[in-house]
Amino acid sequence: MSACLAIETHGMSREFAGVMAVDQVDLAIATGSIYGFLGPNGCGKSTSIRMLTGLLTPSAGEIKVLGDNLFGAEERIRRRIGYMTQKFSLYDNLSVLENLEFVARIYGLKRSERRSRLAELLSLYELAGREKQLAGSMSGGQKQRLALAAATLHRPELLFLDEPTSAVDPENRREFWERLFDLCDQGTTILVSTHYMDEAERCHGLAILERGIKRADGSPQQLMDAMNAQVVEVAGEDLRSLKQTLVKLPEVLSAAQIGSRLRVLVARKIADPLAWLKLQVGERDLFLVQPSLEDVFVTCTGGDRHVA
Numbered sequence: 001m002s003a004c005l006a007i008e009t010h011g012m013s014r015e016f017a018g019v020m021a022v023d024q025v026d027l028a029i030a031t032g033s034i035y036g037f038l039g040p041n042g043c044g045k046s047t048s049i050r051m052l053t054g055l056l057t058p059s060a061g062e063i064k065v066l067g068d069n070l071f072g073a074e075e076r077i078r079r080r081i082g083y084m085t086q087k088f089s090l091y092d093n094l095s096v097l098e099n100l101e102f103v104a105r106i107y108g109l110k111r112s113e114r115r116s117r118l119a120e121l122l123s124l125y126e127l128a129g130r131e132k133q134l135a136g137s138m139s140g141g142q143k144q145r146l147a148l149a150a151a152t153l154h155r156p157e158l159l160f161l162d163e164p165t166s167a168v169d170p171e172n173r174r175e176f177w178e179r180l181f182d183l184c185d186q187g188t189t190i191l192v193s194t195h196y197m198d199e200a201e202r203c204h205g206l207a208i209l210e211r212g213i214k215r216a217d218g219s220p221q222q223l224m225d226a227m228n229a230q231v232v233e234v235a236g237e238d239l240r241s242l243k244q245t246l247v248k249l250p251e252v253l254s255a256a257q258i259g260s261r262l263r264v265l266v267a268r269k270i271a272d273p274l275a276w277l278k279l280q281v282g283e284r285d286l287f288l289v290q291p292s293l294e295d296v297f298v299t300c301t302g303g304d305r306h307v308a
């Protein structure tokens with residue numbers, strides 16, 4: 001196992017009552033990177049994160065975190081990792097400062113160190129002036145910043161974030177990602193789960209998960225380059241009925257209307273997708289376009305059923 005890897009798993013699996021929530025997942029996540037788990041609800045993102053944080057025992061497989069075998073070293077490793085859960089897990093009826101004080105005590109920060117670290121975090125996460133505000137009365141974005149401050153209070157080397165932006169607006173999401181890149185620049189490895197394509201595109205590497213199985217793994221660019229389809233957009237009349245015709249063809253992996261165009265994924269084996277599609281679409285206009293991560297997602301999962 002390599003020293004450059006923050007996380008390494010072989011055959012990581014977890015079964016619940018006969019259902020494989022996570023099925024034979026191999027991971028090799030580089031130290032200092034932002035790595036994403038991309039997939040729909042129920043694909044096994046949270047279960048994987050809970051196993052990687054030592055909170056859930058796998059049914060099978062090996063897990064190494066920060067260079068150590070996780071089993072038997074959970075307590076030691078837990079001091080070196082941070083975990084921001086999917087739901088706000090701080091106390092609504094405690095103030096901002098009380099919540100952070102509480103977490104600082106759990107991590108055993110000494111009084112003087114605690115004071116300076118909390119002041120630093122309050123300033124960094126724009127919570128200064130809100131020390132006495134009850135956490136339960138804050139907006140989604142403020143709660144998210146407080147949760148991130150709490151998860152990073154002990155300066156973890158590895159940070160797990162389970163769908164951290166599902167409750168915030170696009171502007172707060174952008175700001176949140178700026179903070180993640182700041183942490184990454186300081187050397188923190190980050191594993192983030194999401195079902196948003198634009199978030200996945202920001203990751204250095206990502207795994208696409210479907211029903212517990214890792215369908216693809218690589219940088220967004222590598223995944224797009226390796227895609228087994230070419231993307232053609234069609235503009236013209238009656239795209240709804242054209243779509244119904246095209247999806248019946250085995251060479252068409254997916255067709256989905258995006259605004260006034262039909263986005264068609266044509267199998268890689270077709271050498272000239274424009275010429276081939278021209279024969280199917282009559283007088284309509286065709287444009288060969290760059291693939292997106294959503295196209296990758298559709299081609300390597302049953303995702304066409306969701307976006308069509």
Ligand SMILES: Nc1ncnc2c1ncn2[C@@H]1O[C@H](COP(=O)(O)OP(=O)(O)OP(=O)(O)O)[C@@H](O)[C@H]1O
Pocket residue numbers: 016017020021039040041042043044045046047048163
């Ligand atoms: N404690 C549990 N007992 C039984 N089944 C579970 C348990 N935890 C998760 N599962 C099942 O395992 C599968 C994966 O769930 P998981 O929460 O890991 O998915 P997810 O990708 O994180 O989705 P979400 O974003 O909805 O949490 C689902 O079918 C879920 O119902």
